[in-house]
Amino acid sequence: MVDLQAQYLRMKSEIDTAIEDVLIKGDFIQGELVKIFESELARYTGSGHVISCANGTDALQIAMMALRFKKGDEVILPVHTYVATAEVIAVLGLSPIFVDVDKTTFTIDIDQVRKAITPKTVAIVPVHLYGLCADMESLLSLARRYDLKIIEDAAQALGSVYHFSDGINMAAGTMGIIGATSFFPSKNLGAYGDGGALFCSDDSLATLLRMVANHGQKEKYRHEIIGVNSRLDTIQAAILRVKLGYFDSYIQRRKVVAEYYDKHLASTEFLKLPQGVTYSSHTYHQYTVVTRGVDRDRLKKYLANLGIPTMIYYPIPLHHQIPYRSNASFPVAEELSRTVLSLPIHTEMDEDQLSYICSSINDFE
Ligand SMILES: Cc1ncc(COP(=O)(O)O)c(C=O)c1O
Numbered sequence: 001m002v003d004l005q006a007q008y009l010r011m012k013s014e015i016d017t018a019i020e021d022v023l024i025k026g027d028f029i030q031g032e033l034v035k036i037f038e039s040e041l042a043r044y045t046g047s048g049h050v051i052s053c054a055n056g057t058d059a060l061q062i063a064m065m066a067l068r069f070k071k072g073d074e075v076i077l078p079v080h081t082y083v084a085t086a087e088v089i090a091v092l093g094l095s096p097i098f099v100d101v102d103k104t105t106f107t108i109d110i111d112q113v114r115k116a117i118t119p120k121t122v123a124i125v126p127v128h129l130y131g132l133c134a135d136m137e138s139l140l141s142l143a144r145r146y147d148l149k150i151i152e153d154a155a156q157a158l159g160s161v162y163h164f165s166d167g168i169n170m171a172a173g174t175m176g177i178i179g180a181t182s183f184f185p186s187k188n189l190g191a192y193g194d195g196g197a198l199f200c201s202d203d204s205l206a207t208l209l210r211m212v213a214n215h216g217q218k219e220k221y222r223h224e225i226i227g228v229n230s231r232l233d234t235i236q237a238a239i240l241r242v243k244l245g246y247f248d249s250y251i252q253r254r255k256v257v258a259e260y261y262d263k264h265l266a267s268t269e270f271l272k273l274p275q276g277v278t279y280s281s282h283t284y285h286q287y288t289v290v291t292r293g294v295d296r297d298r299l300k301k302y303l304a305n306l307g308i309p310t311m312i313y314y315p316i317p318l319h320h321q322i323p324y325r326s327n328a329s330f331p332v333a334e335e336l337s338r339t340v341l342s343l344p345i346h347t348e349m350d351e352d353q354l355s356y357i358c359s360s361i362n363d364f365e
Contacts, residue, residue: 001309002186003348011242018238030214031234037241041197044244045158045171047179048201051209052232056155056182058213059196060125061088062230063151063178066208069094073122077153078108079318080333081127085153086318089125097121098319100330104275106288106340107134109332114142123149128157128172130288130313130342131188131254133280136162136175143176150176154199156285157181158188159251163279172280173199178209183232183240186346188254188283189247191236253347254284257354261287261343264358270294271361286313286342296339299364306360311342 008015022031038050053059069075071093077085079098089096099112106129113124124143126134136152143150154160154173158181162170173179181187183195198213200206208225211218216227232240243250258274265271272290276282291299300310317333319326343357 001311001342001344002346004185004190006348007346011246014242015239018242019235022235022238028234030231031237033234033241034232034237037232037237037244038197040241040244042199044247045174045199047171047174047199048203049199049206049209051198051200051206051213052237053196053198053213053230054232055194055230056180056184056187056196057084057088058228058230059180059182059198060084060151060153061091062209062212062228063180063198064088064092064094064123065212065226065228066205067123067149067151067178069122072120074118074120075123075125076108076113076116076121077125078127078129078333079330080106080314080336081129081153081318082155082314083318083321084155085125085127086324090323094122095120096324098324098326098328098330100332101129101336103332103335105132105134105277106130106336107132108139110135110138110142113139117142117146117148121146121148123151125151125153126176127153127155128160128280130274131157131160131283131285132274132277133157133160133162133172135279137164137279140175149178152176152179152199154179155182155184155187155196157283159247159283161281163281165279174201177202177205183236188250188285189240189243192239193233193236195232195236195240196230197232250347251283253349254345255282257345257349258282258284258287260351260354261345261358264354265289265361268362270299270364284345286311287345288313288340288342290336290339291341292339294364296341299361300341302364303357303360308357308360309344312337312340313342
């Protein structure tokens, strides 16, 4: 699905030098490069502050800790997402309230969000799934009306841009009160290990986020609030700095791959291809098709036999997972769990590979 080795080899000397510099300096925890990377990413995204942390899951948890939600508070999230989005809500003793997703964009269904709001609702966590932003304009207006916080899960959409109807453009992760992202190696901007970050443009909330991520302290050994140990390693920051320099070209490369699929699978009747929307760019963290009239799992096996990897994000909707089980019905998410298939997409794909994948798909009977 990804070729991180080939990507590394293209910038090997820069990466090796960056790592070596950290090894020589020895400032492995909270080194100077962490701050530098944070300010470069803040500049790139237009966020007031970037607070790095150990992974994207922690980023979501730190956001909810800093907002001081209380046990039993309800947080609305899409049921078709990675488990981390729900997990942190449950870990903090809050109530995850699942809603279905839109069948075209795969992102949270605004009408369902509206219906799920109760006096106990404190926040909505839209997930910019597969690299496409959720309908933030509608969500932000709902949040204003009901005085709710929006925490964006931008783990899959770093680099995506939302276009508001008044002409303002904003980066994924920077529109809610807090945004969270992940630098998991296969993400749009991937580290060589775990990593994550928070986006926040409120100065005092940003200070609080930084404290929560570092044992509740501003000053060493002065713990003012309950925190966690969640810091980005300096080595990862050094790697991410190098990769941030290539980030626009990575996104461009993903778009080229997506355009190839769009063109060469356009008349493949048993596939519904990803649909664009006017309000968001798509960074294609995943190129996810929906199968129709064929057995998705048979197609997956057929492609695997031809050496073509595919993935199912996600095969079991969260309300059917043991810790989050409920009798509620989410027909779109349930259908998607049976029909979605993500095709290989990454920065190193060449035309031969793409042509082989598309012709193999088109030969499927
Ligand atoms: C939608 C979503 N949210 C949260 C996460 C969690 O990120 P991490 O793996 O860095 O903890 C991921 C990453 O897999 C994700 O895809």
